[in-house]
Amino acid sequence: xxxxxxxxxxxxxxxxxxxxxxxxxxxxxxxxxxxxxxxxxxxxxxxxxxxxxxxxxxxxxxxxxxxxxxxxxxxxxxxxxxxxxxxxxxxxxxxxxxxxxxxxxxxxxxxxxxxxxxxxxxxxxxxxxxxxxxxxxxxxxxxxxxxxxxxxxxxxxxxxxxxxxxxxxxxxxxxxxxxxxxxxxxxxxxxxxxxxxxxxxxxxxxxxxxxxx
Numbered sequence: 396x397x398x399x400x401x402x403x404x405x406x407x408x409x410x411x412x413x414x415x416x417x418x419x420x421x422x423x424x425x426x427x428x429x430x431x432x433x434x435x436x437x438x439x440x441x442x443x444x445x446x447x448x449x450x451x452x453x454x455x456x457x458x459x460x461x462x463x464x465x466x467x468x469x470x471x472x473x474x475x476x477x478x479x480x481x482x483x484x485x486x487x488x489x490x491x492x493x494x495x496x497x498x499x500x501x502x503x504x505x506x507x508x509x510x511x512x513x514x515x516x517x518x519x520x521x522x523x524x525x526x527x528x529x530x531x532x533x534x535x536x537x538x539x540x541x542x543x544x545x546x547x548x549x550x551x552x553x554x555x556x557x558x559x560x561x562x563x564x565x566x567x568x569x570x571x572x573x574x575x576x577x578x579x580x581x582x583x584x585x586x587x588x589x590x591x592x593x594x595x596x597x598x599x600x601x602x603x604x605x606x607x608x
Contacts, residue, residue, distance in 0.1 A: 399416050399460045400470055400495075401428065401470045403428060403429065403430045403472045403474055404431055404433065404459055404474070405462070405473075405475070406455045407438070408476070409437070409453055410438065411423060414477075416477075417476060417480070418443060419557055420452055424481075424485045426482070430446050430447065431462050432448040433448070433450075434451070435452075435453035436452055449461065459477065459548075461520065462538055465494055470540065473536050474579075475533050475535075477581055477584075478535060478581050483506065483578075484578070487575040488575075494601070496571065497571065498536040498571040499542065499570060499571075500538065500572075500574075500575050501517035501537070503521075503578040504517065504520050504581060505517060506581060507581070507582060508582050509584065512586075524572075528566060528585035529559060537575075542565070543588050
């Protein structure tokens with residue numbers, strides 16, 4: 396597997412301490428992979444010594460755009476800091492990068508460290524992607540750099556929903572969405588901390604309040 400054409404961008408929000416787990420997995424799977432962490436400027440936590448990192452203005456859209464500009468891969472893979480990946484995920488990402496289709500790719504999603512009711516959320520993710528063709532950023536959006544640039548990158552004016560806005564613009568322009576069969580694992584710690592019903596409702600309300608244009 397060649398990782399030469401793939402750049403991984405990982406935005407790290409203020410106080411986010413989940414990124415070392417993802418970095419350890421990527422180090423073990425592909426030590427030569429181009430990985431860039433983009434920290435929120437002013438965040439005082441330690442920076443990694445074995446991988447590239449930069450600081451940028453806080454905001455996931457801004458941090459991801461900055462990371463994209465600071466990397467050189469022909470394919471961009473945006474991973475959330477609390478994501479967990481394995482060899483099957485990496486293999487699918489490298490295959491996508493080698494094919495470089497005019498499409499936005501995304502992975503399947505499974506939650507960990509949360510209540511059993513998260514299985515309902517996982518089912519909802521599958522239905523949302525199948526019925527509404529709307530994958531979210533925690534599903535590891537991956538696309539050729541040319542596609543990312545043609546879509547105008549992430550909208551930095553958005554405080555949330557930048558992933559949905561990008562996907563919707565792609566659909567409006569006739570881009571395909573490619574469902575990749577491997578599964579990314581993400582943390583459900585917010586659901587465990589704040590309650591499943593409350594957190595699920597808040598996410599649903601935010602999701603469908605994002606303007607479509």
